[in-house]
Amino acid sequence: MNILKNIFKVAIRECGNIRSNPIYLFCMIIFPIVVVFFFTSLMGEGQPTNMPVGVVDLDNTTMTREMVRKLDAFQTTKVVAHYPNLNEARNAIQHNDIYAFIYFPQNTTSDLLASRQPKISFYYSYASITSGALLFRDLKTISSLGSAAIGAAKLSALGKTSDEIKTFLQPITLDLHPINNPEINYNVYLTTTLTPACLLLFIFLITAYSIGTELKFNRSKEWMKTADGNIVVAIVGKILPQTVIWLTIVYSFLFYIFYGLGFPHAGGIGSILFLGFISVIAAQGFGIFIFGLMPSLRMSMCICSLWAVLGYSVMGATYPLSAMHPSIQAMAQLFPMRHYFMIYQICVFNGYSFFDAWFNIAALIVFSILPLLVLYRIKKAMFEYIYIP
Amino acid sequence: MEKDSLIFKINEGIHDMCYIWAREMKSTFKDEGVFIFFIFVPLLYPLLYSWIYSSEVVRDVPVAIVDMSHSDQSRTFIRHYDASPDVKVAYLCNSLDEGKALIGKQLVKGIIYIPSDFETNINKHQQTTIGVYCDMSIMLYYKGIYQSATGVVGEMNSEIQIAQSNNFTERDDEVTIKPLDFAEIPIFNSTGGYADFLIPGVLMLILHQTLLLGIGLGAGTARENNRYRDLVPVSRHYNGLFRIVLGKSLCYFMIYIIMAAYIMMVIPKIFGFVQIAQMKELIGLMVPFILATIFFGMMLSCVIRYRENVILLVVFTSVPFLFLSGISWPQSNMPGAWRAIACIFPSTFGIRGFVRLNTMGATLPDIQQEYQALWGQVIVYFFATCAVYRYQIIHARHHAIERLSMMKNKATEAKAKSKE
Numbered sequence: 001m002n003i004l005k006n007i008f009k010v011a012i013r014e015c016g017n018i019r020s021n022p023i024y025l026f027c028m029i030i031f032p033i034v035v036v037f038f039f040t041s042l043m044g045e046g047q048p049t050n051m052p053v054g055v056v057d058l059d060n061t062t063m064t065r066e067m068v069r070k071l072d073a074f075q076t077t078k079v080v081a082h083y084p085n086l087n088e089a090r091n092a093i094q095h096n097d098i099y100a101f102i103y104f105p106q107n108t109t110s111d112l113l114a115s116r117q118p119k120i121s122f123y124y125s126y127a128s129i130t131s132g133a134l135l136f137r138d139l140k141t142i143s144s145l146g147s148a149a150i151g152a153a154k155l156s157a158l159g160k161t162s163d164e165i166k167t168f169l170q171p172i173t174l175d176l177h178p179i180n181n182p183e184i185n186y187n188v189y190l191t192t193t194l195t196p197a198c199l200l201l202f203i204f205l206i207t208a209y210s211i212g213t214e215l216k217f218n219r220s221k222e223w224m225k226t227a228d229g230n231i232v233v234a235i236v237g238k239i240l241p242q243t244v245i246w247l248t249i250v251y252s253f254l255f256y257i258f259y260g261l262g263f264p265h266a267g268g269i270g271s272i273l274f275l276g277f278i279s280v281i282a283a284q285g286f287g288i289f290i291f292g293l294m295p296s297l298r299m300s301m302c303i304c305s306l307w308a309v310l311g312y313s314v315m316g317a318t319y320p321l322s323a324m325h326p327s328i329q330a331m332a333q334l335f336p337m338r339h340y341f342m343i344y345q346i347c348v349f350n351g352y353s354f355f356d357a358w359f360n361i362a363a364l365i366v367f368s369i370l371p372l373l374v375l376y377r378i379k380k381a382m383f384e385y386i387y388i389p
Numbered sequence: 390m391e392k393d394s395l396i397f398k399i400n401e402g403i404h405d406m407c408y409i410w411a412r413e414m415k416s417t418f419k420d421e422g423v424f425i426f427f428i429f430v431p432l433l434y435p436l437l438y439s440w441i442y443s444s445e446v447v448r449d450v451p452v453a454i455v456d457m458s459h460s461d462q463s464r465t466f467i468r469h470y471d472a473s474p475d476v477k478v479a480y481l482c483n484s485l486d487e488g489k490a491l492i493g494k495q496l497v498k499g500i501i502y503i504p505s506d507f508e509t510n511i512n513k514h515q516q517t518t519i520g521v522y523c524d525m526s527i528m529l530y531y532k533g534i535y536q537s538a539t540g541v542v543g544e545m546n547s548e549i550q551i552a553q554s555n556n557f558t559e560r561d562d563e564v565t566i567k568p569l570d571f572a573e574i575p576i577f578n579s580t581g582g583y584a585d586f587l588i589p590g591v592l593m594l595i596l597h598q599t600l601l602l603g604i605g606l607g608a609g610t611a612r613e614n615n616r617y618r619d620l621v622p623v624s625r626h627y628n629g630l631f632r633i634v635l636g637k638s639l640c641y642f643m644i645y646i647i648m649a650a651y652i653m654m655v656i657p658k659i660f661g662f663v664q665i666a667q668m669k670e671l672i673g674l675m676v677p678f679i680l681a682t683i684f685f686g687m688m689l690s691c692v693i694r695y696r697e698n699v700i701l702l703v704v705f706t707s708v709p710f711l712f713l714s715g716i717s718w719p720q721s722n723m724p725g726a727w728r729a730i731a732c733i734f735p736s737t738f739g740i741r742g743f744v745r746l747n748t749m750g751a752t753l754p755d756i757q758q759e760y761q762a763l764w765g766q767v768i769v770y771f772f773a774t775c776a777v778y779r780y781q782i783i784h785a786r787h788h789a790i791e792r793l794s795m796m797k798n799k800a801t802e803a804k805a806k807s808k809e
């Protein structure tokens with residue numbers, strides 16, 4: 001009973017700290033909201049549309065112009081300029097006016113009609129992979145359509161039915177099922193992974209910061225006194241109010257994207273609630289652990305921030321972990337972000353059972369109990385350590 | 390020399406500037422926080438990030454095959470599909486459900502479904518369909534699975550077409566398959582490597598963020614060490630605005646021009662990244678970039694009361710800054726408000742300029758817009774820094790004068806007392 005009372009006392013004290021220092025308001029509420037709003041609004045289109053594309057048409061016949069018109073009609077591309085030669089079109093890419101261009105050499109149409117197999121080309125740039133891959137798809141489609149149109153005209157002249165023509169041109173077709181993200185929406189793909197990584201970063205930092213500032217502002221002894229010298233009470237009381245705030249923020253984010261914006265969540269509400277809860281306490285556990293390892297405000301915050309920014313990469317959401325060096329694959333397990341991503345994609349996004357993500361769930365549980373290892377060190381630091389600026 | 394003459398003042402200013410420069414340099418190496426962000430991170434993080442992405446492409450994505458046809462044609466497809474570089478046939482299943490369970494266990498990333506009438510339909514001259522099911526949690530997996538399938542199906546379609554047409558020569562076959570031939574040319578970053586795409590942006594961002602962090606930490610320390618929590622100490626040498634701003638920025642510039650050279654020239658060489666920029670062009674971009682970042686950082690550092698707060702303010706901006714530069718989500722498709730906000734940060738123009746110089750072989754005139762924007766930022770942030778430092782200096786003097794008068798008062802009081 002006494003312990004509960006002390007925890008409550010420390011928690012009340014912590015609420016006072018949070019209220020009096022505006023940095024908490026910024027890092028726990030304002031910045032997270034800004035980040036969520038940033039990612040969701042930046043990629044609001046879902047997939048980039050109407051990206052600028054150029055044309056070098058040395059043939060300039062009705063056929064090439066029709067192909068250009070068709071290209072322009074595609075959702076992803078927008079024909080913004082015509083160039084007199086290849087060099088100028090290349091310069092335009094380097095100048096960032098266009099992202100890709102298509103090239104028709106002279107006599108394309110006449111060679112085509114005479115069965116001399118003319119060759120057109122399209123140029124795209126992988127300097128940005130997103131726009132490069134999307135434009136590649138459209139440019140390839142339009143180029144293949146050119147062949148198909150000729151084939152179709154020839155076959156219909158021979159008296160084939162449209163069904164026969166279709167079968168001849170494409171005996172085998174592909175039926176693509178992008179499971180759970182049928183529009184191939186980049187917002188669904190990136191916001192659901194990068195934003196929580198950013199939220200976890202804030203949790204790491206604020207956890208280390210809130211414990212470290214006790215030393216910095218010379219309040220550590222008073223803090224321990226409120227907790228009656230019991231380090232478990234001190235830590236739990238301190239962390240609890242933050243946990244409540246973080247859970248509110250993380251849940252608001254998750255509900256906003258899954259129910260507000262309607263992002264796919266085959267796993268349903270249970271998996272979302274579980275994921276939010278376990279990642280918050282794992283991130284807090286990680287923050288406390290790092291502070292315990294290096295009981296200095298500055299060093300623990302440095303480590304937390306350096307760790308967190310690496311987390312964006314090794315979580316493997318943009319570039320898959322399986323393609324990285326095996327030693328990185330092993331080290332990635334030390335990052336809570338990695339496990340967040342795995343649980344998200346297995347349980348929430350694809351709707352599989354928690355058993356399929358047992359390893360990642362276990363890892364996050366380990367992160368949340370890591371502070372047990374360093375409790376003694378933190379206690380010692382609170383009584384002995386003196387802040388040196 | 391006259392004490393009031395201009396030459397004397399300039400001479401004194403330069404001496405003081407050098408003094409401040411040397412002092413700042415010393416504190417960089419003495420202060421472990423600043424040392425981490427100025428020296429350790431710029432040296433180590435580029436290596437780490439380059440290592441993470443150094444495999445460049447995703448190969449052998451595991452795929453499960455559900456072959457209901459069990460025919461010669463379906464086996465041809467599977468063989469060719471397995472031989473594609475980007476995918477590997479990891480499992481053969483008897484039903485879609487079996488494949489689905491494998492995705493859940495993370496053993497495969499997609500399923501190819503070949504229907505039972507696959508070969509019959511081909512032989513009957515009817516269209517047939519292969520189902521491709523992709524796990525969409527990672528785009529590069531999807532890209533590999535789908536593009537490989539498109540490639541193999543295209544090949545098989547051509548063979549079927551040739552078999553069905555009554556051609557005499559090989560040339561006839563070629564024209565039948567593709568009356569209009571086309572070449573696909575990835576003009577820049579031709580391998581489609583992920584590191585070649587991302588690392589240039591990350592490298593610039595490392596310079597940008599560590600500069601902001603280091604300057605902020607330095608300013609925070611200076612304040613905390615100062616008796617009145619002032620940024621500028623009251624001292625003979627800190628007597629003038631320009632000598633303080635220039636002295637400090639000269640120190641940062643000296644360190645960062647070396648770091649920039651290391652990051653721009655050494656890192657791509659070690660890992661064999663695309664690098665088609667010329668030395669001259671890189672200098673033309675890096676000088677305004679570093680200067681703009683320094684003054685931007687110095688301007689911001691005035692709001693830092695406690696040294697650790699800067700970490701909270703700067704670190705989380707890293708990924709948003711990367712996105713604002715338009716390297717991932719195309720610049721043309723950003724909402725206007727974000728495009729406008731992006732113009733505030735030197736990283737935006739630095740990354741854009743560097744990607745175009747380094748990866749796309751542009752020349753300085755091609756990135757005129759970017760480097761002019763950077764020089765504009767240099768000027769604006771320089772004067773903004775001067776303004777906030779002027780405010781700080783006046784503040785510091787006030788504190789000093791207050792204290793002096795307090796001491797005087799005390800002294801007179803003491804004198805008065807002793808007389809009594």
